[in-house]
Amino acid sequence: MVELSVSHSPASSAAARLWAQQGARAALAVLLALVLLACLGPALSPWQPETLDWHHLAQAPGLAGAHWLGTDRLGRDLYVRTLHGVRLSLLLSVAASAISLVIGIGWGMVAGYAGGRLDAVMMRFVDVLYALPYLFIVIILTSLLARGSLVVLLLGLGGVGWLTMARIVRGQTLALKRREFIEAARATGVGSAQILWRHVLPNLLGPVLVYAALIVPQMILFESFLSFLGLGVQEPQASLGNLVYGGAQEMESAPWMLLVPAAVLVALLVCLNLLGDRLRDALDPRAH
Amino acid sequence: MLRYLLQRTLGLVPTLLVIVSVSFLILRLAPGGPFDQEQGLSAPVRANLERAYGLNESLPRQYAHYLRALAHGDFGPSLRQRDFSVRELIAQGLPVSLTLGLAALVLAIACGIPAGIAAALRHARSTDHTLSALSALALALPSFVTGPLLALVFAIHLHWLPVAGWQGGALRFLVLPVLTLALPMGAYLARLTRASLLESLRSPYVRSARARGLGSARVLWCHALPPALLPVVSYLGPASAFVVTGSLVVESVFGLPGTGRYLVQGAIDRDYPLVLGMVVVYGALTLLLNLLADLLYGWLDPAVRHG
Numbered sequence: 001m002v003e004l005s006v007s008h009s010p011a012s013s014a015a016a017r018l019w020a021q022q023g024a025r026a027a028l029a030v031l032l033a034l035v036l037l038a039c040l041g042p043a044l045s046p047w048q049p050e051t052l053d054w055h056h057l058a059q060a061p062g063l064a065g066a067h068w069l070g071t072d073r074l075g076r077d078l079y080v081r082t083l084h085g086v087r088l089s090l091l092l093s094v095a096a097s098a099i100s101l102v103i104g105i106g107w108g109m110v111a112g113y114a115g116g117r118l119d120a121v122m123m124r125f126v127d128v129l130y131a132l133p134y135l136f137i138v139i140i141l142t143s144l145l146a147r148g149s150l151v152v153l154l155l156g157l158g159g160v161g162w163l164t165m166a167r168i169v170r171g172q173t174l175a176l177k178r179r180e181f182i183e184a185a186r187a188t189g190v191g192s193a194q195i196l197w198r199h200v201l202p203n204l205l206g207p208v209l210v211y212a213a214l215i216v217p218q219m220i221l222f223e224s225f226l227s228f229l230g231l232g233v234q235e236p237q238a239s240l241g242n243l244v245y246g247g248a249q250e251m252e253s254a255p256w257m258l259l260v261p262a263a264v265l266v267a268l269l270v271c272l273n274l275l276g277d278r279l280r281d282a283l284d285p286r287a288h
Numbered sequence: 289m290l291r292y293l294l295q296r297t298l299g300l301v302p303t304l305l306v307i308v309s310v311s312f313l314i315l316r317l318a319p320g321g322p323f324d325q326e327q328g329l330s331a332p333v334r335a336n337l338e339r340a341y342g343l344n345e346s347l348p349r350q351y352a353h354y355l356r357a358l359a360h361g362d363f364g365p366s367l368r369q370r371d372f373s374v375r376e377l378i379a380q381g382l383p384v385s386l387t388l389g390l391a392a393l394v395l396a397i398a399c400g401i402p403a404g405i406a407a408a409l410r411h412a413r414s415t416d417h418t419l420s421a422l423s424a425l426a427l428a429l430p431s432f433v434t435g436p437l438l439a440l441v442f443a444i445h446l447h448w449l450p451v452a453g454w455q456g457g458a459l460r461f462l463v464l465p466v467l468t469l470a471l472p473m474g475a476y477l478a479r480l481t482r483a484s485l486l487e488s489l490r491s492p493y494v495r496s497a498r499a500r501g502l503g504s505a506r507v508l509w510c511h512a513l514p515p516a517l518l519p520v521v522s523y524l525g526p527a528s529a530f531v532v533t534g535s536l537v538v539e540s541v542f543g544l545p546g547t548g549r550y551l552v553q554g555a556i557d558r559d560y561p562l563v564l565g566m567v568v569v570y571g572a573l574t575l576l577l578n579l580l581a582d583l584l585y586g587w588l589d590p591a592v593r594h595g
Contacts, residue, residue, distance in 0.1 A: 128306050221430055228432045248436035252444050262433045270428045
């Protein structure tokens with residue numbers, strides 16, 4: 001039997017396929033719970049992220065002093081700090097992903113549509129940046145400009161994530177610009193900018209969406225990696241990266257300091273990766 | 289063939305030059321200097337210091353000077369690690385980093401590819417599901433989490449292995465860092481091998497090999513596997529970049545005397561020659577490994593070889 005889904009748009013049927021997968025639903029639920037907890041959770045605890053509690057230094061998780069997930073060496077509440085870290089990591093990574101999407105789409109669309117020498121030069125530039133390990137550039141940038149400045153960190157992260165996006169978009173644009181509807185638009189005298197904005201961009205959304213979903217966990221990883229090395233978010237501000245670093249220093253005597261932020265980070269990454277993978281499957285026309 | 293090799297290798301020089309130039313420019317245009325953190329440095333002393341290191345000259349002249357020295361293999365003196373040239377520092381650290389990276393790469397290949405083959409041969413059975421779940425987990429775990437966790441379990445709780453240190457590269461000290469670095473690569477290799485082997489097992493040439501009555505072992509080793517390994521070979525390029533960045537973390541977690549800490553500390557201290565030297569060495573290394581992967585690919589892929 002052939003099922004015809006005439007009434008569904010590609011987007012809504014992709015959403016339906018995504019919803020039909022158990023793994024995707026579970027990942028979405030955990031992710032939503034984490035986001036909610038990050039937004040509202042700190043308000044449930046009597047503690048502030050930077051308050052020192054001298055009576056409960058390096059306290060193990062439990063009910064003592066309402067430090068549900070324990071405290072660090074300075075008596076700061078780990079539950080509140082971890083949730084603040086989640087909040088910061090999510091904000092930074094979503095913003096950095098948005099930056100790299102904008103740059104990548106613009107760069108790839110212009111290169112692919114212009115073609116010729118401009119295309120060659122632009123993509124050669126991408127190749128050169130590709131040859132260097134990503135994080136190298138970020139390390140140099142962030143440590144040189146202003147260590148600990150969130151804006152610089154954001155620009156550094158967003159500034160390197162766009163390379164893959166530019167390649168994907170360029171390839172798609174190359175294929176699109178040979179299609180009849182673009183030719184028709186050009187024949188009727190529509191300008192290049194208008195064609196890119198009205199006709200090319202909307203047709204790029206599928207692959208862009210998939211890549212956007214996959215780049216967010218990558219940005220979280222980069223951010224916490226830099227913070228772990230001491231080049232990203234700086235103490236006393238909490239991020240998942242510097243919490244893991246702090247925990248790794250104390251793991252012999254206080255393993256929870258490592259385990260709590262590490263578990264949250266891993267849960268976040270696993271859920272986001274899983275969701276991205278499933279989204280790719282759901283949007284892949286070949287798979288259905 | 290030799291000529292082609294030479295051509296490709298020389299083709300790396302312009303790319304490397306661009307990398308060096310851009311890094312040079314970024315480093316110098318950023319505000320702040322290498323002697324900012326020195327307390328109580330009077331103006332004449334600072335001027336003398338800057339003159340001694342050639343920092344008072346114009347930027348183009350410094351650039352020309354740097355390139356000339358670089359062509360002779362001289363990376364200049366380190367500005368912060370007194371009495372050390374950058375070449376000495378790199379020569380000290382690089383063997384450690386290379387040992388770590390190569391051992392991890394070998395381990396990842398030795399475990400990842402067989403795991404991928406096993407998963408593909410037992411497609412959609414419990415072995416496959418278990419391996420897939422394990423590899424997804426290993427891929428999601430960042431090395432700065434796995435490193436401390438492995439140390440917590442195997443060093444602190446079980447006392448099987450040392451927590452950190454190098455001791456001239458004794459095997460006991462190598463196990464945990466190499467494992468940490470190899471884990472995500474091995475997982476990725478396993479996934480890659482599984483996916484491409486599954487595809488090649490379904491292909492017409494494998495079916496025709498089976499139809500000719502060849503045994504399943506022969507079909508696997510002679511017909512299905514070689515083409516399936518092509519994507520694996522092309523992953524070796526990105527893998528080398530991963531090793532480089534991964535070793536930054538692993539060296540920091542396990543306190544290894546490699547080159548990773550020079551890059552981070554050098555960038556913080558604004559030790560221009562040190563950071564530039566690291567960028568040159570790592571840049572050249574990644575470019576070379578990418579080229580190597582490229583050549584290997586060309587040699588393995590009949591479509592390219594006879595094309």
